[in-house]
Amino acid sequence: DETTDAATGSTDTGAEVQFEAKDPLKIGYSVYDLQNPYWQSYSAGVKAGAEAAGIEAIVVDQKSDQNAQVSGSLDLINQGISGLIVTPVQPSALPSTIDAAHAAKIPVVIADIGTAGDYDGYILSNNYNGGELAAQHVIAELGDKPGPHKVGVIELHAGSVVGEERVAGFVDTIKANDAFEIVSSLDGNDTVDGGFAAAQDMLSANPDLAVIYAANDDSAIGAQRAMETAGKSVADGFFLIGFDGSDGAQDLIEQGLMSATVAQDPFGQGKRAVETVLALLDGEDPGYDDAAAKTVFFPVELVTGENLADFQAARASQK
Amino acid sequence: MPALLQVVDVVQEYPGVRALKGVSLELAPGQVLGLVGENGAGKSTLIRVLGGIEQPVSGSVLVGGTERTFRSSAESQAAGISVVSQEFRLVPQLSVADNVFLGHELTGAGVVDRGRTRRRTAELLDQLGLDLDPDRPVSSLTVGDRQMVEIARALSREFDVLIMDEPTAALNGAETLRLHEIVRRIAAQGKAVVYVSHHLDEIFDICGDVAVLRDGALVAHAPTAELDEARLVEHMLGRKPQTFERAGSTSDEGAARLEVVGLRVPGVAEPFDLTVRGGEIVGLAGLVGSGRTELTRALFGDLTSAGEIRVDGKPVRLTNPREAVRSGVFMLSEDRKGEGILPHLDVTENAMVSRDRSSLPLLRRLFPVPADESAQFSRLRADMRIRVPHGRQLIGNLSGGNQQKVLLGRALLSGCAVLLLNEPTRGVDVGAKVDIYQLIKQLADAGVAVVVSSSDAPELAAIADRCAVYFAGRRVAELHGRDVTEDNIVGASVGQTAQEATHV
Amino acid sequence: MSDTTLAATSTADLVADERARSAELARRADSRRNLLQNAGVMVPFVLVLVAGIAAVPNFASGSNVTNMLVNAAILAIVGYGMTLVIAVRGIDLSVGSAQALAACIAASVVNSAGPLVGAVVGIGVGAGLGLLNGVIATRLRVPGFIATLSTMSVFRGFVLLFTGGAPIMIASGGFKSVATASVLGIPLPFVIAVVIGVGAWFALDRMRFGKHVVAVGGSPEAAVDTGISVSRVILLSYLASGAAAGVGGVLLASQLGVVNGSVASGLELQAIAIVVLGGTSMAGGRPRIVGTFVAALLLSMINSGLNLLNVPSFYQYVALGALLVFALSIDGAQRAAVRRMLEGRLS
Amino acid sequence: MTTTVTTPAAGVPSAEQEARPGIGQVLRQFAGRQYLLGVLVVACVAVGFARPSFWGSGNLSNVLFQASFVGLAACGMTLLIAAGLLDLSVGGVIAVASIAVATVLPHTTIGTALLLALAIGAVLGLVNGLLVTYVKIAPFIATLGTLYLFLGAAFIWTSGKVVPITSSKYRSFTTGTVGLLPVPFLVFVVLAVGTYFVLQRTYFGRTLRAFGSNERAAVLAGLPVNRAKVLVFVVAGVCFALAGVFMAGRLSSAEGNMATGFEMDVIAAVVVGGTALRGGRGTAFGTVVGALLFAVLNNALNLLGVASYWQYVLTGAVLVAAIALGARRSSAAEVRGAG
Numbered sequence A: 001d002e003t004t005d006a007a008t009g010s011t012d013t014g015a016e017v018q019f020e021a022k023d024p025l026k027i028g029y030s031v032y033d034l035q036n037p038y039w040q041s042y043s044a045g046v047k048a049g050a051e052a053a054g055i056e057a058i059v060v061d062q063k064s065d066q067n068a069q070v071s072g073s074l075d076l077i078n079q080g081i082s083g084l085i086v087t088p089v090q091p092s093a094l095p096s097t098i099d100a101a102h103a104a105k106i107p108v109v110i111a112d113i114g115t116a117g118d119y120d121g122y123i124l125s126n127n128y129n130g131g132e133l134a135a136q137h138v139i140a141e142l143g144d145k146p147g148p149h150k151v152g153v154i155e156l157h158a159g160s161v162v163g164e165e166r167v168a169g170f171v172d173t174i175k176a177n178d179a180f181e182i183v184s185s186l187d188g189n190d191t192v193d194g195g196f197a198a199a200q201d202m203l204s205a206n207p208d209l210a211v212i213y214a215a216n217d218d219s220a221i222g223a224q225r226a227m228e229t230a231g232k233s234v235a236d237g238f239f240l241i242g243f244d245g246s247d248g249a250q251d252l253i254e255q256g257l258m259s260a261t262v263a264q265d266p267f268g269q270g271k272r273a274v275e276t277v278l279a280l281l282d283g284e285d286p287g288y289d290d291a292a293a294k295t296v297f298f299p300v301e302l303v304t305g306e307n308l309a310d311f312q313a314a315r316a317s318q319k
Numbered sequence B: 001m002p003a004l005l006q007v008v009d010v011v012q013e014y015p016g017v018r019a020l021k022g023v024s025l026e027l028a029p030g031q032v033l034g035l036v037g038e039n040g041a042g043k044s045t046l047i048r049v050l051g052g053i054e055q056p057v058s059g060s061v062l063v064g065g066t067e068r069t070f071r072s073s074a075e076s077q078a079a080g081i082s083v084v085s086q087e088f089r090l091v092p093q094l095s096v097a098d099n100v101f102l103g104h105e106l107t108g109a110g111v112v113d114r115g116r117t118r119r120r121t122a123e124l125l126d127q128l129g130l131d132l133d134p135d136r137p138v139s140s141l142t143v144g145d146r147q148m149v150e151i152a153r154a155l156s157r158e159f160d161v162l163i164m165d166e167p168t169a170a171l172n173g174a175e176t177l178r179l180h181e182i183v184r185r186i187a188a189q190g191k192a193v194v195y196v197s198h199h200l201d202e203i204f205d206i207c208g209d210v211a212v213l214r215d216g217a218l219v220a221h222a223p224t225a226e227l228d229e230a231r232l233v234e235h236m237l238g239r240k241p242q243t244f245e246r247a248g249s250t251s252d253e254g255a256a257r258l259e260v261v262g263l264r265v266p267g268v269a270e271p272f273d274l275t276v277r278g279g280e281i282v283g284l285a286g287l288v289g290s291g292r293t294e295l296t297r298a299l300f301g302d303l304t305s306a307g308e309i310r311v312d313g314k315p316v317r318l319t320n321p322r323e324a325v326r327s328g329v330f331m332l333s334e335d336r337k338g339e340g341i342l343p344h345l346d347v348t349e350n351a352m353v354s355r356d357r358s359s360l361p362l363l364r365r366l367f368p369v370p371a372d373e374s375a376q377f378s379r380l381r382a383d384m385r386i387r388v389p390h391g392r393q394l395i396g397n398l399s400g401g402n403q404q405k406v407l408l409g410r411a412l413l414s415g416c417a418v419l420l421l422n423e424p425t426r427g428v429d430v431g432a433k434v435d436i437y438q439l440i441k442q443l444a445d446a447g448v449a450v451v452v453s454s455s456d457a458p459e460l461a462a463i464a465d466r467c468a469v470y471f472a473g474r475r476v477a478e479l480h481g482r483d484v485t486e487d488n489i490v491g492a493s494v495g496q497t498a499q500e501a502t503h504v
Numbered sequence C: 001m002s003d004t005t006l007a008a009t010s011t012a013d014l015v016a017d018e019r020a021r022s023a024e025l026a027r028r029a030d031s032r033r034n035l036l037q038n039a040g041v042m043v044p045f046v047l048v049l050v051a052g053i054a055a056v057p058n059f060a061s062g063s064n065v066t067n068m069l070v071n072a073a074i075l076a077i078v079g080y081g082m083t084l085v086i087a088v089r090g091i092d093l094s095v096g097s098a099q100a101l102a103a104c105i106a107a108s109v110v111n112s113a114g115p116l117v118g119a120v121v122g123i124g125v126g127a128g129l130g131l132l133n134g135v136i137a138t139r140l141r142v143p144g145f146i147a148t149l150s151t152m153s154v155f156r157g158f159v160l161l162f163t164g165g166a167p168i169m170i171a172s173g174g175f176k177s178v179a180t181a182s183v184l185g186i187p188l189p190f191v192i193a194v195v196i197g198v199g200a201w202f203a204l205d206r207m208r209f210g211k212h213v214v215a216v217g218g219s220p221e222a223a224v225d226t227g228i229s230v231s232r233v234i235l236l237s238y239l240a241s242g243a244a245a246g247v248g249g250v251l252l253a254s255q256l257g258v259v260n261g262s263v264a265s266g267l268e269l270q271a272i273a274i275v276v277l278g279g280t281s282m283a284g285g286r287p288r289i290v291g292t293f294v295a296a297l298l299l300s301m302i303n304s305g306l307n308l309l310n311v312p313s314f315y316q317y318v319a320l321g322a323l324l325v326f327a328l329s330i331d332g333a334q335r336a337a338v339r340r341m342l343e344g345r346l347s
Numbered sequence D: 001m002t003t004t005v006t007t008p009a010a011g012v013p014s015a016e017q018e019a020r021p022g023i024g025q026v027l028r029q030f031a032g033r034q035y036l037l038g039v040l041v042v043a044c045v046a047v048g049f050a051r052p053s054f055w056g057s058g059n060l061s062n063v064l065f066q067a068s069f070v071g072l073a074a075c076g077m078t079l080l081i082a083a084g085l086l087d088l089s090v091g092g093v094i095a096v097a098s099i100a101v102a103t104v105l106p107h108t109t110i111g112t113a114l115l116l117a118l119a120i121g122a123v124l125g126l127v128n129g130l131l132v133t134y135v136k137i138a139p140f141i142a143t144l145g146t147l148y149l150f151l152g153a154a155f156i157w158t159s160g161k162v163v164p165i166t167s168s169k170y171r172s173f174t175t176g177t178v179g180l181l182p183v184p185f186l187v188f189v190v191l192a193v194g195t196y197f198v199l200q201r202t203y204f205g206r207t208l209r210a211f212g213s214n215e216r217a218a219v220l221a222g223l224p225v226n227r228a229k230v231l232v233f234v235v236a237g238v239c240f241a242l243a244g245v246f247m248a249g250r251l252s253s254a255e256g257n258m259a260t261g262f263e264m265d266v267i268a269a270v271v272v273g274g275t276a277l278r279g280g281r282g283t284a285f286g287t288v289v290g291a292l293l294f295a296v297l298n299n300a301l302n303l304l305g306v307a308s309y310w311q312y313v314l315t316g317a318v319l320v321a322a323i324a325l326g327a328r329r330s331s332a333a334e335v336r337g338a339g
Ligand SMILES: Nc1ncnc2c1ncn2[C@@H]1O[C@H](COP(=O)(O)OP(=O)(O)OP(=O)(O)O)[C@@H](O)[C@H]1O
Pocket: B014, B015, B017, B018, B019, B037, B038, B039, B040, B041, B042, B043, B044, B045, B046, B086, B387, B388, B396, B397, B398, B399, B400, B401, B402, B427, B429, D336
């Protein structure tokens, strides 16, 4: 009997869980929010991975709601899936989900953001490192010009786990350099309009701003438009760096309207998450980079006008 | 003579109530028809049907001989019917002029012609003998003025039939007389008028014919000349009317329960002194604007005032109604709809909200006990002849007069030492009035100090032991015992006594 | 009481004098109440304005003023529609989603058929969505709150389906310049907001429709009894709200230059907030277009001021909350004062 | 002209017969409520037919959990809305109360933590109540303001971080089940019954409905309007905190964002359940059905595998359809004289 009492929240204590593939083999993906292009790619990656393996993938959208994260995952488990992939809005809410999955002999792979509980695999983008990459790029380009260069940061929504890391990586690196000064750090709410409003105000407050680092591409896209309105342009030496490597950001970089984006590989991660689930079901080694933490690292890379073409070619071949 | 308007076998039903049981009527040009009946007899229901506000269950309405179905008030108006409804239908946020022309605005290309609207309104008000700024928002008007605006609105339309549902309930004598003049003029122009009133003298003054509704059925329809007041009342009630006998005037021995010394009330010219003993009924008379209402409000903590108030000898400071209630004072407002009824609550709850619980057994003091409350309500219903199918009926579904009775019931149950009643029987039928007077009397006899503020001079003459008459915020007369007569009150109210200074 | 005609005339005079006196009192109280009520949002507005200029660097700089005016304009336009809906005792929770859908469709039409067509289509889409709300609220008799709560979700779904979740970049420079253009130094969107505001004020204050709006919101029973078609007025109000969201959406598309399915989420709360801040009562019957306009400016100043001061986002929540409460407590105090004063009225 | 004069009929005036509410009326009223319940049942049967796993105990308990969080808060909101008030600060109250629980749990007993949460709910409710009652700010704006204030406080308190709940005792208490029924659901049912009782069977509830219906009349009836207003905000705050207590258990953590946007879900459950926003009346039973309806709807869309964007469309469309069907039948529910 596959149905489990999904809500007991009892913690499995360490014991090795025996996974069991059900017939037909379906996997479920509980995604953060499909309004965001990043998660759209992620979910496309999961679907592609499933298709490649000839199995079905069911996607449930949490719509940025922590409670929906839990209930949506349980909905998947209750539908008789054999493997669960979750991108948690709130990682700390994972344990009860994981327990429920394990009770149904389902492996759980965490897709990005963060972990908690007794998960079976973790696919991770290095967000802190991404922030560092962005900072290093700015320093490399501007560091020797006479400063101090004024920098604005557009954060993700208050309380965002990845947002904190992305900002921390950037800020820690920039702070160590005397040529830069962070003059403004505002919430861009992860959206185009939020990024626009934040950038607008930081440019008003600091007409001599030289750099904007936005912790995701949607807010970077909004910021670009605010720069335009304020008469700032990347062509004139202003720096605008986003995060994600979304299609929209790539377009702007191609048009010379944005300096760079820290690209993650959501599509690749999604595929990898499916492969990890299948390996776990087969009792094979999923090939963790860090076996103790059951983690697969996905590097982030800086995409600029110079390497854009290569980047796009590499991504195209991946699909 | 062709009938202007015919009502044929109209039936109207509400959940649990058959409000009209097949009523047929005819109206000829130039006719003034009085429509009378007890509270809840179905008068307003019939009028709502004629006004297109409600569609009858069955039966038909014929205008000039052709059958018409009114799906909205606009359609009824287009057929030449103009209605003054019993409940005010004014928009407080709009000016007097905008209210008068609401629904048939004087416009050019959708833009309201403010000049013309104002002028026409001023003319209409002038006709009614009212000197009122057309630009004033209705929210600032007194009840009487609002009534006049309602009438002005009805007159502002083109009509062949004018229907007025208790138009004089809130008018003073002079205003009533002026309205009667207008009614006569309209009739003389060959239009027909339907006139509803609980003041039967009015019916005999201006109506050529009278139709009596009882319990949703037409029980009589005759020329007024063939009837006298007693017979009319008999038709209405289906029984011989009782008469209210004032027991011999109360002795002066009772202890003073309410003492007011030098109370200064905003808007009232002179400081106010008043002593009411237990068992005494004191009337407050005076025209609208004389300051009566303010006095009762101040005594209820609803208006900030300065001065001394003692209840049962204990000085009290009344800064809000709650404190007043806790000090043993209760007031009934004259604005039934705005300040009286709790429309979402049923009649039982409406009657019980202010009930004095202090002497109830513990359980009932902590929680309302349904059985106990419905028993209480049944008693009220019988005592005051409240026409309501059951105690769970929403108060908004009652006829105006029956709502008033429920509110009086609320006041009676408040268990207060001092009861302040504003226009207690406005809209109440003749039969029930007597019952209510009796109840007020009983209450007084039980030791309550009662203050009745009323613009109905006969009412004060009937129940008050003593009557203070106010004019322009000044007390111009105080009538005692045998002097408390209708004539004396009316005379003093319009200021004659101010010059004669007979009493005071 | 057997007095002569002489006494009778002087009695009539006395009564007339008395009436005139109390009428005058009531009139004065009315006008003072009006004045104070209109002043409602002005006090916090002036305070924030002065504080902003005095304490916030670059607050009065040209670019910031422009930004604040444009942001306020887009919000105010949506607010006008909301004012109307709230005045008829309704509420429109779908404005954010409707604005997003209008913006995205406008953006894609701009790209395919040019700026003018795009703008017209965007506004038309907004109006159509408003009409749909109106039909649901009046014909299907679904309470406005539930109707628009539902369409808030439906329209958001539509826009996500329409865009496929991807951003739409607007190519036309001409279209994008609408939001940045200025007339005699005043940003065009602001001019548009003022023009629409004047139009809305005129329609509400001077036209038959406005009287009907006040009647339907102030006393639905009176509206029914005077033959006003209540459902038609409500329908038109929702239509207007949708159209306003459409105009706002077109301006937003022009301002952002790139739009996607998640823009303008949460707009409904902001719009309702400015309407209520502006003095329009949720109880209906008191539309205050000017108040809505001023409140939009106020909110825009607060948002921008906090950002210019670089207040960290955690503290921005606190500051915004405190300012809202503070602004309204001033308003509440004023109203209490008015109430006290009105008590002096004879009735 | 014809003159018809009938002689006055002697007899008992009809008003003297003790009529109870007509059986027809009782049935109609009941059908009015039953109607939504009917929609709920039909929805369950239909989904169960398409996806038998709907009736699985795991799935049912999942649905009941979801309904409970909204429902617990909605009980307080029902009281507020019946009183013509509103509270948008739900998400803020939940965050602050839950963070408090998560913070103290390592140091105290579960009982103490719970009491602390409820006390915080009461205090935050008191703030709302005082602002609305004495500072006289419109409830919508006052509580929108305090929503921001409370959220800000939550973020500042935690520096935007998550406070994990590690106590497995707490988690099993808040997410446990008794038989098939989740603990929070049982608490919700008890609270809903309590809400019904308060609203219909107490003087306090009567006062709420009275000033929700006509505030001026309630004041003049001598009711303790101000005290009741403050108190109902306090009670609602406690209900919100209670929702937070269970939500935090389910999420094994607490943080500022844990219930953002939740206020709309809560108000929606109340309003869909049949409590009108204009005040004067409230139905606790309707609120229970409303909360369940939303939970079932969301669950159904997931079970049926409806794609995300279509879920937005269908959620709204189903809601409109469900209410529109019933609205035609019970349009007489408008209250005369409530202008
Ligand atoms: N909407 C309604 N729902 C239920 N009952 C109603 C409704 N409207 C009126 N009634 C009932 O219909 C009956 C007739 O009421 P109506 O208002 O016509 O009386 P009326 O003769 O005008 O009385 P009054 O002199 O008190 O104004 C009353 O019993 C009243 O309770």
